[in-house]
Amino acid sequence: MQQTGPKGELGDFLRSRRARIRPEDAGLPVFGGRRRVPGLRREELAQLAGVSADYYTRFEQGRAENASESVVGAVAAALRLDAVETAHLTRLVRNAGRAGSVPAAGAAAEAEQLVRPGLRRLLESMPGTPAFVLGRRTDILAWNPLFAALVTDFAALPPQRRNKAWLVFLDPVTRGRFVNWETKARDLVAFLRFDLARHPHDARAAALIAELTERSPEFGPLWRAQEVAGKTHGGYHLRHPLAGEFTLDYESLSLPDDPDQTLVTYTAEAGSPSEAALRILASEAARGAGAVDGSGARDASGAAPAPAPRPAARTDRPA
Structure with missing residues (x-):
């Protein structure tokens, strides 16, 4: 189910990109049994990105407010994002960290656009x-x-x-x-x-x-x-x-x-x-x-x- 708000947008995007990658395509071992989610699990993505499973879970939930550029880059590389998708991910991470500044951000978005x-x-x-x-x-x-x-x-x-x-x-x-x-x-x-x-x-x-x-x-x-x-x-x-x-x-x-x-x-x-x-x-x-x-x-x-x-x-x- 898709969520609303900046943190929900971040989670929805990351889950959609995890679903595109099969573990075997990422060089990860595949064990028997039915997988509950398509594509990579959170812990598998965390392994590929070089972060802990707990940290990646917080990252996907929009709770890693101080995520560094290197972490965002590592997640983007693990998900095989292109340049546009990586820029989008960077914005979503920033938006999730600023989720409490709705009034100011909303006022800027509503500003009238004029063509010179x-x-x-x-x-x-x-x-x-x-x-x-x-x-x-x-x-x-x-x-x-x-x-x-x-x-x-x-x-x-x-x-x-x-x-x-x-x-x-x-x-x-x-x-x-x-x-x-x-x-x-x-x-x-x-x-x-x-x-x-x-x-x-x-x-x-x-x-x-x-x-x-x-x-x-x-x-x-x-x-x-x-x-x-x-x-x-x-x-x-x-x-x-x-x-x-x-x-x-x-x-x-x-x-x-x-x-x-x-x-x-x-x-x-x-x-x-x-x-x-x-x-x-x-x-x-x-x-x-x-x-x-x-x-x-x-x-x-x-x-x-x-x-x-x-x-x-x-x-x-x-x-």
Whole structure:
């Protein structure tokens, strides 16, 4: 059973990683009899990490507040964690040691995120490249018209629904954009869990996860799998009613002065059918740029106002 709170998160993650390793694969003797848990037992992991079984038990329960970097590194090595998983473990250990500082940590997590004007202008300067700014808990903080044309009309959504995880799991339009939706969903949940460890007391993130768990049958099993991944680069096979199916690559650039904001861009290989599909969407985005303001309001007839002379990046504060 998975627990709640920073200490529970640490224990859940470590148990999930112990379950992946068979004793024989770790060079440990296997004796007869039925094992009650999959993978390594606590005492076996402690042996591999070079610590006592009692100490490792306290470590997994979040009661080893002064665990050194060397101990965390030894546990990570014994569990065969990669660089992202090791960084995640380090954060979980730190969070467990600070479990009593909820008010201050929670206030920091709830702080409003603002996109600086220069970054908005950068989005505006890329009319042929779908681009957006990703914030905490996968909030979409700002976007350009081509990204909206590619995915969905963000300006028409309430601010609290401009969230990548919510859209991918609960919005049929966004979900339908991904041909291999299962891959996108798995990647997104892994990133959401990795990102959440940076702000373990974020009440909005907790509410988002609770809603997704309740309303999406796919989210719960993915969340319980404890997979973690950073937002770096990759590609997705997409579909769009105007452009058909195509493949785009993405690059993610974290802001040096604000690790809670990431600029994400999508590109297509030059001369490819995917580039042609992207040009179709760019033409559509240019015609519809400025059709909806930040509140999603339209004129009384339901028609969009005339396009603005220059496509403008959208940006709104999260609700």
